Amino acid sequence: MPLQVDDLKVYYRTLRGDVRALDGVSFTVADGEIMGVVGESGCGKSTLGKALVRLDNRMKHVGGTVTVDGQTLPIADDRAMNRFRFTSVSIIPQYAMSALNPTRRIGRLVADLLDARGMSYAATRPELIRRLALVGLPETVLDNYPMELSGGMKQRVVLVLSTLRDPALLVADEVTSALDVSNQRAVAQTLVEFRDRGYVRGMLVVTHDISLVYQIADTIMVMYAGRLAEKAPSDAVVTEPLHPYTQLLIGALPEVGARFSERRLTGIPGRPPGLRNPPQGCRFRARCPLAVDKCAEQPPFVEVAENHHVACWKAGS
Amino acid sequence: MLRLDQVSKTFRLGAFGSRELTAVKDVSLTVGPGEVVSLIGESGSGKTTIGRMALGLATPTKGRITFDGVPVSGLRGRASHGYHRQVQGVFQDPFSTFNPVFKADRVFTLVRDGFFGSVPAARWRQKVEAALHGVRLEPADVLDKYPHQLSGGQLQRMLIARALLLDIRLLVADEIISMLDASTRIDVLNLLGELKATGLGVLFVTHDLALGTYISDRTVILRAGEVVEAGPTETVFTNPSHEYTRDLLAAVPHLHRRWDEPVK
Numbered sequence: 001m002p003l004q005v006d007d008l009k010v011y012y013r014t015l016r017g018d019v020r021a022l023d024g025v026s027f028t029v030a031d032g033e034i035m036g037v038v039g040e041s042g043c044g045k046s047t048l049g050k051a052l053v054r055l056d057n058r059m060k061h062v063g064g065t066v067t068v069d070g071q072t073l074p075i076a077d078d079r080a081m082n083r084f085r086f087t088s089v090s091i092i093p094q095y096a097m098s099a100l101n102p103t104r105r106i107g108r109l110v111a112d113l114l115d116a117r118g119m120s121y122a123a124t125r126p127e128l129i130r131r132l133a134l135v136g137l138p139e140t141v142l143d144n145y146p147m148e149l150s151g152g153m154k155q156r157v158v159l160v161l162s163t164l165r166d167p168a169l170l171v172a173d174e175v176t177s178a179l180d181v182s183n184q185r186a187v188a189q190t191l192v193e194f195r196d197r198g199y200v201r202g203m204l205v206v207t208h209d210i211s212l213v214y215q216i217a218d219t220i221m222v223m224y225a226g227r228l229a230e231k232a233p234s235d236a237v238v239t240e241p242l243h244p245y246t247q248l249l250i251g252a253l254p255e256v257g258a259r260f261s262e263r264r265l266t267g268i269p270g271r272p273p274g275l276r277n278p279p280q281g282c283r284f285r286a287r288c289p290l291a292v293d294k295c296a297e298q299p300p301f302v303e304v305a306e307n308h309h310v311a312c313w314k315a316g317s
Numbered sequence: 318m319l320r321l322d323q324v325s326k327t328f329r330l331g332a333f334g335s336r337e338l339t340a341v342k343d344v345s346l347t348v349g350p351g352e353v354v355s356l357i358g359e360s361g362s363g364k365t366t367i368g369r370m371a372l373g374l375a376t377p378t379k380g381r382i383t384f385d386g387v388p389v390s391g392l393r394g395r396a397s398h399g400y401h402r403q404v405q406g407v408f409q410d411p412f413s414t415f416n417p418v419f420k421a422d423r424v425f426t427l428v429r430d431g432f433f434g435s436v437p438a439a440r441w442r443q444k445v446e447a448a449l450h451g452v453r454l455e456p457a458d459v460l461d462k463y464p465h466q467l468s469g470g471q472l473q474r475m476l477i478a479r480a481l482l483l484d485i486r487l488l489v490a491d492e493i494i495s496m497l498d499a500s501t502r503i504d505v506l507n508l509l510g511e512l513k514a515t516g517l518g519v520l521f522v523t524h525d526l527a528l529g530t531y532i533s534d535r536t537v538i539l540r541a542g543e544v545v546e547a548g549p550t551e552t553v554f555t556n557p558s559h560e561y562t563r564d565l566l567a568a569v570p571h572l573h574r575r576w577d578e579p580v581k
Contacts, residue, residue: 040499150360150361152360179360180358180359181359182359182564182565183360185576188570208498209570210499211571215570215575215576249500250572252499252502252503253503253572254527254531255527255572258527258530258531259531259550260507261510264510265507267500267501267502267507271468
């Protein structure tokens with residue numbers, strides 16, 4: 001199993017106390033599984049993705065474990081993590097387009113990167129070129145500066161770089177959000193192709209775009225205010241969501257062809273709770289149309305149907 | 318109201334302007350009162366350039382842009398000031414629109430300094446609050462706060478409220494919802510729908526066809542600066558006549574249909 005996360009808690013340190021961005025999250029990613037992680041801004045989805053690879057200096061590992069291929073990652077220890085980065089866990093960061101050093105040609109940049117990892121550029125180059133071809137990039141991009149490439153091309157270069165050592169787990173954080181529809185489709189399909197070819201064994205695709213992740217993911221995990229709300233095979237999440245939050249989120253998406261004048265969609269009223277002092281019980285309670293007294297108690301994240309987990313007292317009953 | 322006649326825009330590239338790039342080529346379109354026109358295209362299709370020209374931020378190389386018959390380009394001083402009282406733009410990234418050093422409500426103060434110097438402070442505050450209610454924001458939540466304390470959706474709605482303070486007739490909305498969450502997106506779109514009912518014309522620039530259809534009356538599809546297809550939104554989406562439009566439509570991620578499944 002490429003990834004197992006148990007009760008992971010990561011807080012952000014601020015002057016006015018801890019922000020509980022990730023507050024007890026447990027799940028697994030199976031071999032060859034692409035898992036989509038969706039939710040509103042501030043739900044903790046990016047924090048989850050980053051926590052698996054690198055905690056920045058504001059982030060604090062409070063509890064829980066992350067296991068990749070049976071090995072526990074020392075996620076709180078930045079230096080000890082170095083051994084795992086790039087080889088067992090890798091990330092395509094949210095702003096991959098600006099992740100490339102503008103003053104270096106792509107080839108030089110890759111050489112530096114491999115050098116830092118004790119690998120030979122000359123020996124890796126044939127494989128690198130093969131993979132670039134796979135994502136539709138010619139060998140000549142290695143002689144280009146990042147500014148000479150379009151956003152979609154840069155995104156694909158970063159994808160190839162992050163997966164060059166065949167990591168067990170790849171975290172793709174909002175990789176398609178800045179691209180237009182045709183590039184979006186190309187990049188998303190490349191992710192699937194890399195999985196199919198075994199370059200990556202498990203993938204977490206973090207995005208706010210459910211319709212996009214539905215195209216490529218096997219499982220979709222919905223997060224809300226630092227916790228898991230629902231996790232199920234992607235068809236189940238889209239066609240029969242059980243958590244009221246998932247239902248409202250899907251109801252807010254316009255299909256091509258939906259018209260304001262004919263059928264008005266509605267957003268979710270209210271805002272997510274602040275995570276400095278999150279409310280007791282179910283965190284969606286204040287915005288939930290189905291909320292009852294029982295919701296003052298935290299609902300457990302339980303399996304209500306095969307592979308369908310949900311954290312709601314109303315679901316499955 | 319807004320009318321573009323055979324508008325082209327050429328940029329000079331390279332150290333001595335030796336190369337030319339035609340960003341927009343012979344584009345004609347109109348936006349009437351109470352009409353939402355979607356301008357849809359990929360990155361680099363010239364859609365943002367058209368928006369900038371409509372706002373008078375860039376001058377067309379060829380062709381004419383008029384608003385109520387008055388040419389837009391080359392407006393200077395008082396005339397430009399008057400134009401921007403009627404036509405305003407809201408852009409993609411609300412985070413970079415605000416200066417992080419100042420409080421976010423400074424955008425309102427600047428409007429007052431520029432256009433409403435004679436309005437007494439109390440009246441002005443009422444006006445600001447009314448505009449904020451108009452975009453469904455609670456004044457207490459957003460006034461007297463710094464940009465980093467507000468969410469993207471709040472900032473974006475503040476910018477729309479700012480535009481509304483001026484009693485504008487045309488809004489150029491350039492990718493205003495691509496940075497927002499699904500639920501906030503639909504709120505902002507519904508807001509545009511309501512404003513449209515009050516007679517506001519909107520030039521809605523986007524790369525997202527689903528969002529474009531939801532709100533617009535007419536759709537213009539651009540590729541490499543040229544209009545490939547234009548017409549009533551219904552027709553363009555249900556019966557696209559150009560192959561490029563069909564390709565674009567096929568690339569949109571749908572919620573109940575995968576890319577490789579055939580269209581029902």
